[in-house]
Amino acid sequence: MKLTSSAFADGSPIPKKYTADGPDVSPELTWSDVPAGTQAFALICDDPDAPRGTWVHWVLYNLPAAATSLPEGVPASKTLPDGAKHGTNDFGKFGYGGPAPPRGKPHRYYFKLYALAAPLPLAEGATKAQVEQAMKGHVRGEAQWMGTYQRA
Numbered sequence: 001m002k003l004t005s006s007a008f009a010d011g012s013p014i015p016k017k018y019t020a021d022g023p024d025v026s027p028e029l030t031w032s033d034v035p036a037g038t039q040a041f042a043l044i045c046d047d048p049d050a051p052r053g054t055w056v057h058w059v060l061y062n063l064p065a066a067a068t069s070l071p072e073g074v075p076a077s078k079t080l081p082d083g084a085k086h087g088t089n090d091f092g093k094f095g096y097g098g099p100a101p102p103r104g105k106p107h108r109y110y111f112k113l114y115a116l117a118a119p120l121p122l123a124e125g126a127t128k129a130q131v132e133q134a135m136k137g138h139v140r141g142e143a144q145w146m147g148t149y150q151r152a
Contacts, residue, residue: 003031003113003143014109014147020100025073026058031113032068035141038115039065042135044128049107056128057109058096059087062119078124085124087131099149106150115141
C-alpha cells in the first residue's frame with residue numbers, strides 16, 4: 001500500500017498552513033495499491049518526539065473501503081458524511097490538530113494509514129490506544145508518510 005500527500009514531500013518540512021502556527025488544516029492524503037479484501041481504513045497521526053512521549057494529533061477510522069483520499073481540511077466533526085469517525089486526539093478534541101512542538105529541534109509527524117479487514121466496532125471519540133486494540137488481527141496493510149516541523 002502507498003500513501004502520499006501533495007502538501008509536502010515525505011520526510012520534508014510541513015508547511016505552516018498545516019500547523020498550529022497557521023490555519024491548522026489537515027493536509028491532503030491519497031493512497032493506492034490497497035490490499036484485496038479491505039473493508040475500511042484507519043488513520044493515525046502522531047509525534048514520537050514530543051517531550052512527554054508520543055503525542056497523538058489525529059485519529060480517524062472506519063473510512064469506507066472505496067475511499068482513495070482525504071481532502072485538505074477534513075472537518076473536525078465526530079462523524080464525516082461518508083460514515084468515518086473521528087477519535088479524540090491528545091489535545092482532547094475531535095479531528096486534526098496540527099504540529100505545535102516546543103521551540104527547539106524538529107519533530108517528526110507520522111501519518112499512518114491502515115487497511116482493515118472490517119470496520120472497527122467503536123463509537124466516535126475513541127483514543128489511539130482503543131483504535132489500535134480494535135485493529136489487532138484485522139490489519140491487511142499499512143503505509144505511512146512523514147513530515148517534520150520545527151519552531152525557531
